[in-house]
Amino acid sequence: MPGCSKMNRAGLQFIRKLYQDNPEMPFAQMLPIYNDNAIRNGWRCLRSSGTIAYHLTSMGLYRYRERIISNKDFGHRMVKVSTSVKKEMAKKFSVSNIAIWDALNYRTQSKLANEIRAWALNHGGKLFEEAENPYEKVVTL
Structure with a gap:
């Protein structure tokens, strides 16, 4: 299972809470927040926001390409x-x-x-x- 050894249970719970509190936040924006918390708690840092998406998908919180984050400046x-x-x-x-x-x-x-x-x-x-x-x-x- 890819990404299985990259995050511990506490890291997964942190990602779950972060996503539930801010469901519209892009994964690329979640990555530095997770990594800052990982450094403080002694967890492994992640290199890819895809790992966050993978784990949220396995938890059943996120479905691929279901969230559309609008760009307000596009077209204007x-x-x-x-x-x-x-x-x-x-x-x-x-x-x-x-x-x-x-x-x-x-x-x-x-x-x-x-x-x-x-x-x-x-x-x-x-x-x-x-x-x-x-x-x-x-x-x-």
Whole structure:
């Protein structure tokens, strides 16, 4: 059974309580919380948030791909840059064009995505945000 020796009973109970208290918290965010607690209590630290997902699934608390964590900025904000700048960014950051698109459209929220957006804005990119239309509710007589 994978991950069986990675966590002791107290660690499993901690993960269970953490998940039950915050069911919408991403597993990647649970990992450092667990590892801080593991260091204090002398447990083994985990390297992957997948281990947390595995154990929560075996406990019957979580089903794979059942939680959808919404990204509030996706579709409401975007950074526009030219195609040549996108190609340059793909080479500089060693990522695919799809990863660049995801970062510029706020689909991903990682350190690399933040770096890509900052680099794009510093190299001529423009930030577009969806705003409320103040004239939308005007009644014409």
